[in-house]
Amino acid sequence: MSVGFEVLARDGAARRGRLRTAHGEIDTPVFMPVGTAGTVKAMTPEGVAATGARIVLGNTYHLMLRPGAERIGALGGLHLFMNWPHAILTDSGGFQVMSLAARRTIAEAGVTFRSHLDGSLHELTPERSIAIQHLLGADITMALDECTPYPAPREAVESSMELSMRWAERSRRAFRERPGQGIFGILQGGVHSDLRLRSAERVTGIGFDGYAVGGLAIGEGQETTFAVLDATVPALPEDRPRYLMGVGKPADLVGAVMRGIDMFDCVLPTRSGRTAQALTRRGVVNLRNARHADDPAPLDPECACPACVGYSRAYLHHLSRAGEILGSMLLTAHNLQYYADLMAAMRSAIEAGSLSSFAAGFESAA
Numbered sequence: 001m002s003v004g005f006e007v008l009a010r011d012g013a014a015r016r017g018r019l020r021t022a023h024g025e026i027d028t029p030v031f032m033p034v035g036t037a038g039t040v041k042a043m044t045p046e047g048v049a050a051t052g053a054r055i056v057l058g059n060t061y062h063l064m065l066r067p068g069a070e071r072i073g074a075l076g077g078l079h080l081f082m083n084w085p086h087a088i089l090t091d092s093g094g095f096q097v098m099s100l101a102a103r104r105t106i107a108e109a110g111v112t113f114r115s116h117l118d119g120s121l122h123e124l125t126p127e128r129s130i131a132i133q134h135l136l137g138a139d140i141t142m143a144l145d146e147c148t149p150y151p152a153p154r155e156a157v158e159s160s161m162e163l164s165m166r167w168a169e170r171s172r173r174a175f176r177e178r179p180g181q182g183i184f185g186i187l188q189g190g191v192h193s194d195l196r197l198r199s200a201e202r203v204t205g206i207g208f209d210g211y212a213v214g215g216l217a218i219g220e221g222q223e224t225t226f227a228v229l230d231a232t233v234p235a236l237p238e239d240r241p242r243y244l245m246g247v248g249k250p251a252d253l254v255g256a257v258m259r260g261i262d263m264f265d266c267v268l269p270t271r272s273g274r275t276a277q278a279l280t281r282r283g284v285v286n287l288r289n290a291r292h293a294d295d296p297a298p299l300d301p302e303c304a305c306p307a308c309v310g311y312s313r314a315y316l317h318h319l320s321r322a323g324e325i326l327g328s329m330l331l332t333a334h335n336l337q338y339y340a341d342l343m344a345a346m347r348s349a350i351e352a353g354s355l356s357s358f359a360a361g362f363e364s365a366a
């Protein structure tokens, strides 16, 4: 038995479900905080868990370069290394090779590149990516794909997608089955519905434990993202989890859940927390703004996070102006709590059959 998934309730295309992994159960729809280099930046693992999160993302690219996958494996795997007892999804490294590495060369075998840290030469093949994620001990492993740049000519999108499909087959073959641990395939095809459908057919034909929609949220805009989902999601199996990679803003999450997506990850809440941006149900609050300097009120009186319970806007403003580490810590905790609360509210709305009215209320409050 690999990763289990059960749909508990439906509301339109949206699903309320539960994932079962070797490191516990996860209620979906779920947002997964990003733990890039074996840490969710500015958070302790206890703080991450206190938001309600039961799964985080680890980045293969960063961890393979530093401290090294073999080292983490020898130290007992990523869960033990980073003191996170709950589930971990690792990405394949493909996206960050494309966005961070220097002098990369893509060939049929895989991608060779130089580290952005020290210029050392590395090769990432589907087999190596899967082996690294095995060493890390991922509950959910991702197939290696090529994230096609946007915009790109249709022929380039098509041949890139076809390469990703061949890599998906090799990734699936390289994956070793273990109880509670599974592998997800990734759809590519840019913004072209026919290519997306061909990709869906190929990936579901190979057969994975879950399906990710990749290559979106890279500049195409929300309307286009949603159009791709409208065309693609119905082609995915009902009984498997669906993961929209790298998305997104709160409104993106609401729209994608309504279109049948179950899982998300994005650096937005953590990155914003380190730049004094607080995400709230009334939009983004910039704590650096002088209007907060004398405000004794909490950031959000309805939020139960440490930042909102214990501190004033004036203090959070002071911390951000003074460049204090605690400012990043508190606002990251708040932003992750906001995302966790948003997902929990959507799960309740799906159970109650009221997701449409929740979404309408969400839009008018923003």
Ligand SMILES: [Zn+2]
Residues within 6 Å of the ligand: 299, 300, 303, 304, 305, 306, 307, 308, 309, 333, 334, 335, 337
């Ligand atoms: Zn808060």
